[in-house]
Each structure stands twice: as structure tokens, then as C-alpha cells.
Amino acid sequence: MRVQRVELFLLRLPLKNPFETSFGVETHRTPILCRVEDDGAVGWSECVAQELPAYSEETVETCWHALADFLIPRVLGASLSGPQYVADRFAGIRRHNMAKATLEMAAWDLAAKQRDAPLSKLLGGTRDRILSGVSIGLQPSLDKLVETVRRERAAGYLRIKLKIKPGMDAQIAERIRSEFPDLDFMLDANSAYTLEDTPLFQRIDATRPMMIEQPLAHDDIIDHATLQRAIRTPICLDESIHSAEDARKAIDIGATRIINIKAGRVGGHREAKRVHDVCAAGNVPVWCGGMLETGIGRAHNVHLASLPNFRLPGDVSASDRYFETELIGEPFRVAADGTIAVPLKPGIGVTVLEDRVRGLAVRAAKWPA
Numbered sequence: 001m002r003v004q005r006v007e008l009f010l011l012r013l014p015l016k017n018p019f020e021t022s023f024g025v026e027t028h029r030t031p032i033l034c035r036v037e038d039d040g041a042v043g044w045s046e047c048v049a050q051e052l053p054a055y056s057e058e059t060v061e062t063c064w065h066a067l068a069d070f071l072i073p074r075v076l077g078a079s080l081s082g083p084q085y086v087a088d089r090f091a092g093i094r095r096h097n098m099a100k101a102t103l104e105m106a107a108w109d110l111a112a113k114q115r116d117a118p119l120s121k122l123l124g125g126t127r128d129r130i131l132s133g134v135s136i137g138l139q140p141s142l143d144k145l146v147e148t149v150r151r152e153r154a155a156g157y158l159r160i161k162l163k164i165k166p167g168m169d170a171q172i173a174e175r176i177r178s179e180f181p182d183l184d185f186m187l188d189a190n191s192a193y194t195l196e197d198t199p200l201f202q203r204i205d206a207t208r209p210m211m212i213e214q215p216l217a218h219d220d221i222i223d224h225a226t227l228q229r230a231i232r233t234p235i236c237l238d239e240s241i242h243s244a245e246d247a248r249k250a251i252d253i254g255a256t257r258i259i260n261i262k263a264g265r266v267g268g269h270r271e272a273k274r275v276h277d278v279c280a281a282g283n284v285p286v287w288c289g290g291m292l293e294t295g296i297g298r299a300h301n302v303h304l305a306s307l308p309n310f311r312l313p314g315d316v317s318a319s320d321r322y323f324e325t326e327l328i329g330e331p332f333r334v335a336a337d338g339t340i341a342v343p344l345k346p347g348i349g350v351t352v353l354e355d356r357v358r359g360l361a362v363r364a365a366k367w368p369a
């Protein structure tokens with residue numbers, strides 16, 4: 001394959017409901033969409049960076065800069081034996097994983113279309129339906145949270161993830177467990193705590209969450225290992241894992257018993273698959289995270305989550321959950337059994353509504369110019 005043309009589009013889409021985490025409140029998303037082309041075949045992807053460097057150091061603007069000035073020039077026109085070699089072209093460029101993933105994932109979609117195969121097949125997926133869960137932001141009150149959980153559960157989701165932050169944590173877990181004695185729920189702290197909060201996590205143990213996601217610092221694994229020795233609830237790392245090497249080390253020291261894989265965070269599908277494989281070898285289950293993607297990013301997540309070690313329901317939910325505006329022709333829906341079908345058509349297997357994307361773009365650029 002040879003990526004002959006690249007286009008980037010910046011969109012600004014309001015969220016149906018504000019999404020609050022320990023970082024703050026998001027009211028809209030500004031995804032960069034990437035379109036790559038080779039001999040008439042087209043691939044698409046979505047950059048997961050946010051406007052502010054709160055989840056990680058990357059932002060929409062750092063991604064645009066890295067793509068435009070470093071990454072696209074290294075891939076444009078280059079002859080590649082397959083999409084798994086795109087990441088090799090980025091050697092010597094440190095981090096910027098979300099930017100790298102944007103171009104790499106578009107190349108995977110393109111390659112799968114050229115081979116007339118679903119992306120899932122190229123990645124080594126084995127499931128025809130993925131396990132779907134849902135992530136619920138901080139709510140204005142516990143009563144409101146209970147109501148939201150009840151609604152999402154009725155929609156079929158197999159597990160519910162609840163965001164917590166200091167001052168809104170144990171009481172959330174306790175109320176939810178008392179309202180829903182059998183609910184599979186988990187908590188996501190987004191790095192908001194320290195080891196001094198160990199007694200809080202021991203209190204949370206009694207509510208039997210499936211896991212606690214990233215309780216401690218975004219760049220830590222050592223303290224997570226210490227915390228894991230002090231609590232029963234399995235720790236699941238998100239922010240701390242940027243590569244398969246990070247995953248290997250975290251598993252090795254007992255810092256994590258489950259890993260949330262986001263292809264954007266680790267630099268694309270090739271590295272996501274490597275994280276998946278390291279975890280499978282260590283008998284650590286994984287699940288597919290989300291970053292409030294539109295249908296395009298969601299499609300990539302659905303294919304990735306079809307790999308065998310995605311044994312737990314992830315944050316891949318229906319595509320109409322966050323946005324009024326659909327960017328794909330075949331929206332993802334959750335079946336009554338809590339699963340989402342993996343598209344069977346080539347590539348990401350959904351039709352990108354290209355006119356809509358072009359019409360909504362607040363900025364666009366193309367290579368060659």
C-alpha cells in the first residue's frame with residue numbers, strides 16, 4: 001500500500017449531555033477526522049485527543065501539529081508492505097501517541113478495504129459481537145445517578161462504569177450497591193487519588209466493584225502495586241499504559257490485574273494488539289476503552305474489541321449516546337443481550353457520511369497540498 005493522499009478535518013460537535021469526570025466537565029468534542037486514500041480506496045479514523053491536556057499531555061492542537069509537521073510527511077507516498085509498518089515510519093518521534101494512532105488507524109481501514117476484509121479479520125479478531133458496557137459521568141446528585149444507572153441497565157449494557165472524584169466516591173459505590181445488589185459496576189478515578197487514600201479504597205472494597213480504574217497518578221505504576229496489595233478490588237490501569245512494554249512492567253510488579261486498552265493512547269492498532277497479547281500471556285483480561293468517539297472512532301473500537309482477550313465489557317456503547325449528529329450511515333446499536341455486532345463489510349465496515357464531515361469541518365487540510 002501507498003498512502004497517496006491524506007486529509008484532516010476538525011469538527012466541533014456538542015455532546016447530548018455534559019460529561020463530568022475528575023478532570024472537569026466536557027460539553028462538546030472537537031475530533032480530528034483523518035481520511036487516507038490509495039488508488040481510489042479510502043480509509044478513515046478519528047483522533048481521540050481532547051481540547052485540554054487533562055487526560056494526557058496531548059491536545060487537539062498538538063495532534064494537528066504532529067500530524068501535519070512530522071507524521072504525515074513520513075508516510076505520504078511511502079510504499080508499505082502493510083498497515084503494521086506505518087508505526088515504523090514514526091521511529092524517532094517520541095510519544096504523540098494519539099496523533100500517531102490517527103494516521104496509523106486510517107491506514108488499517110484502508111488496507112482492510114484493499115484486501116476486501118473486515119478490519120477485525122486483519123487484526124486477528126475472533127468475535128462477531130463485542131461485549132458492551134457504558135461509562136457514566138459524575139451526576140448532580142446520587143438520586144440522579146441511580147436513575148441514570150437504571151436507564152442504562154435497561155438499555156442492556158453488561159456493565160456500568162461510574163466516574164468518581166475526591167468527595168464523591170465511597171458514597172457513590174455504597175448507594176449503587178445498596179440499590180442494585182447484583183449489578184456489575186466499576187469505578188474510574190482518572191488519577192485523582194494518592195496512597196494516602198488507601199483507607200477509602202478499603203472502604204470501597206466492601207461494595208464489591210468489578211474493578212477500580214486508574215485510582216492513582218497518571219504516570220505511576222509503583223504506587224498502584226502498593227495499593228493493589230492493600231485492597232481486594234482489582235486495579236485496572238488506563239492512563240499509565242502507553243505501550244506493551246508499560247503493560248508488561250505493570251503486570252510484572254502487580255500494579256494491575258486488568259487493562260483498559262485504547263488504541264489512541266498506545267499509538268494505534270499495532271501497539272493495541274501488542275498490549276492485548278502481553279495481557280493474554282499474563283492471564284490479564286482487557287477491555288476496550290473509549291474517549292467519547294463519534295461513530296468513526298467507535299467503529300475502530302468495535303473491531304479491536306473483537307480480539308479474544310477482550311473478555312470484559314468495555315466502554316464501547318451505542319453511537320447515538322453522546323452526539324445528535326451521526327457521521328456514519330450504520331449507527332452502532334446495543335442488542336438486548338448487551339452486545340454490539342462487529343460489521344462484516346470491508347475495513348471499519350460502516351459508511352462515513354463524507355459530505356456531512358466536509359460540511360461540518362471548521363478546519364481542513366490536505367496532502368499533497
Ligand code: OSB
Nearest residue numbers: 055135190289290291292293315
Ligand atoms: O478515563 O476512560 C476514561 C472519556 C474521556 C476521557 C477519558 C475517559 C473517558 C470515558 C468515556 O470514560 C468512555 C466512553 O467513550 O464512553
Ligand code: MG
Nearest residue numbers: 188213214238
Ligand atoms: Mg479511564
